[in-house]
Amino acid sequence: MSSWRLWGLRFFASAAWVAATIVMSGCATPLPNAPRETSRALPPASGSPLVALAESSGIPSGQSGFWPIPQGAYALDARLTLLREATHSLDLQYYLLGNDGVGRAVMRELRNAAMRGVRVRLLLDDLYTQDIESDLLALQTFANVEIRLFNPFTFGRQSASGRLLNFVSDFRRLNHRMHNKTFIADGALAVVGGRNLADEYFLRSKDANFLDMDVLVGGQLVPELSSIFDRYWNSDQVFPLHAVDAAPGAASDLQRAFAHRVEDPALNPVISAPEEPDAMGRPPLSRALRQGRQPFVPARAIAVADLPSKADTRDHHPAPAFEDTVTHRYIDTLRRAQSEIVIFSPYFVPGHKGVEYLREARDRGVEVRVVTNAMSTSDEPIVNVGYQRYREQLLRMGVQLYELSATRSATDPALMQALGGSRGRLHAKMAFVDRRIVMVGSMNVDLRSAYSNTEIGVGIDSPELAKLILDAYRADNFSGVYQVQLKPDGGGVQWSGHDPQGEQVLVDEPEVSVIQRFKLWLQFLFVPEDLL
Template sequence: MPRLPATPASKLRCLALAFVCLVSACAGLPSRTVTPYSPAVTASPATELGKLTAAFYEQRDGVSGARVMPQGALALDARIALIRHAQASLDLQYYLLGNDQTGKLILRELRDAARRGVRVRLLLDDFYTVKLDPMLLGLAAYPNVEIRLFNPFVTGRDHTATRWLSFAGEFSRLNHRMHNKLFVADGAVAIVGGRNLADEYFLRSAGANFIDLDMLAAGPVVTELETIFDNYWNSEVVYPLHDIVPSSETPEALRTRFDALTSEAQAPRLEPPPESDMFGDPPVSTAIAQGKLELIPTHANAVADSPSKALRVEGDDLPQHRPPTVAERMRALFDLAKSDINIITPYFIPGDAGMDHIARLRARGIRITVATNSLADTDEPLVNINYNSFRVEMLRMGVTLYEVSSEQIKRSLNLRKVFRQSRGRLHAKLALIDREWALVGSLNFDPRSAYINTELGVRFEGYEVAHRLLDAFQVDNVESVYEVRLKPGTDQIQWVTTDGENIVLNEEPDANALVRLKLLLFSWFVPSDLL
């Protein structure tokens, strides 16, 4: 097809685009304000939350307490309750804060806590902060609040398109993101898991919602998590908000705008949560009000990638040059398995090294089950295309594969009530080993989590915690998904429903041929190690 002749207007647009790219490529990070080292507040029985969890800090056996939180409404209730009852400090570290009802509600509650005298530290990855600067500046204008950004964008902050130009101009730096999710109140109670702070992670979106998981914890593991937070907060790759987003407005003007953007008209108060969760326990807000926060005793340990993982020199991958990553620690834990491994993850790309690892585990007789998103329901289709290339070999090895499907969710009476008309997608990230311990956190099972992004995880050990996780994800009674199998005697993949009807499909369910073709073409140009 011949090229269209260049018009003066099109030439001007090209020049403008080239100029923006040049500016983006040349814009470096500003000087980082050097601030005194800021440590976490330690748990104390002088605070309400410290008093409720004191037993886990007074013991000498290293036992922590945990609560499994698979239900979105109760996970959001827990966060709001902890903010409202905090008396000393709130430390939040997140990959994504939504410019929606949930994100605005969280910010408003943090403001109210700061007004009570609570120290608020909010650390955000800067990738998804488009349009958030006015609210962040407004919150930071309140006493007792400090906000910092991980590996920030310097130019083009106001629009997604200009951020992508900046991303292209500084790809080697901006491609590294902080994927951690951590919430700590008064140094006494923490929440870790897969959820970001946005509507779709708490079943509040009309379009699509996530099946996700959080763990609430107290005791020695929270002390470890606070150390991790401090390492990031004081890291050289983290910048104070005002270094990146200077403002000439008065604090009063910033606060007034913040109050308008996060008012109850913009983000209504939460409706009362269910009276109990799926395990029969009351909401965290109710438990705190009753002065009795019951947690499951567990041995737990927190691990996280070094924040300087984002600054690794290309090719410098020798273990002696850097601390072990969360992904490497996870693979080492898999080698300790004696009977079975259950992996639940939205994105699964084992890669050649992962396939070799699976082969070694299967050779020892370890049963491996993987649950991930189907092509039709993933929010990252290119990841799914790469996962697809490993399915046949995994099935030959005897790996059990399940794929989550909105169409199957709609066939389940209970889940249909939860998701209503929205699509349902898997976002939880956990591995269950020998039904005795679990690794829960932000880590996806793909190259981006292993080599590019920073991640955080907590290992929980104990029968009761492990079996609540098994129950939460119906590991022993799988429904509302497809089981992926090989057609007997062939390498052809089939999808079998798990709702008791055992319907067999011979083509990728719920995804049309045009979608599959487009994704296949795109997959030729996007290296799997960037996914």
């Protein structure tokens, strides 16, 4: 969902929560009164190689086709291929576009596509645009490019301190963010899942990387995803970039500086397509396109997204009903489980209602397994303090809990090979019901996803797809994780893991010192659970 930078904003805002809401509630700055042109997704383009690929891949009429992408290199190859091969339209909606090799590669290919005549619509949440603002201002000067921002900062945009002041003075509004992640090319192929557009989501960071999941989509679901994009693009919560920040110079100067940043070999390591088949034995999308056929699993599916107005706190924009949220539909699907629920969520804070829904499932005899990050592994360790509040209660109900650990993952050769020796963190957001229904998207199982951020997800009815993904994550033989269990005497929890040397059992939070736990506990006193 986020990185340590958002944690800093959360903690500062939370510590000042009472002051910000009581003393400064009248200081919110007005949003720009900017006219925006309504636009709609373009239909699939004749002559597009992406349209031809989707049409030749054997997706039955009225259904959608899916291919899971658990490996970072293949997920990046898919996006770069869509960018390079699009002939008509590119619609990208993201929470985070990084100021790094992946982020610059995406911006470079968006520029190149626009120069080929492709219409580019780029919609970003405004929380992380400070470091790339100059690039965005330059990119929008190219013909065929339009950039819009969701729930933008209205002053202090050029500095962290200025944005922080804006955040605190307008906390009630700016606490709500667009967490959606959608990538649509030529109205024919799309990518939906948990990955943002930055190095660590594609295993290209030297320090820490995320284990994540996307699905490549063709067929019936793509127009639905385009309609969701249009709903956001034309909403009252979205503003043109030029309405909140003016370009500091002539377009030609901006474009030259942009070209240097996105093309300089020193700043932009070469990104090569994978040579080997993926974990399921299939080629990367770039090669599948050359071969003229992409493997898809056909299935019936739906796409759901929160209304953009979920993030609007203005009095004349009442919040949507909870029944209209992605979280509600996620819970409704889980409640239909007959035998098994498997949940992957990097940030897992179920709240009292979530615990009761899982209790209902256990009372029906449904097996429930949850995989999340250990405190030491999470990029948001304070979230784990909220998760700990429910851990023993869940275990006593019979819920099985697993925590991804840097130490445990180091004992798994496959994980270490995937991570390239860097620190690994779970970021995939998915759930499986009865090994038949697959839910994947941007939503975490926490109150922030339920009530503060907007989210998107797809629900897919496919035992075949469920098996492919669960096998890729070795869900029937978890490795690289600790299983959290009640101690034999029932007094607290312990962590157990298996490796070639035998079983390892720990009675204290793995890889976290007493001092670290105490600091997090103190911080947690100032953070309402719905801000985690």
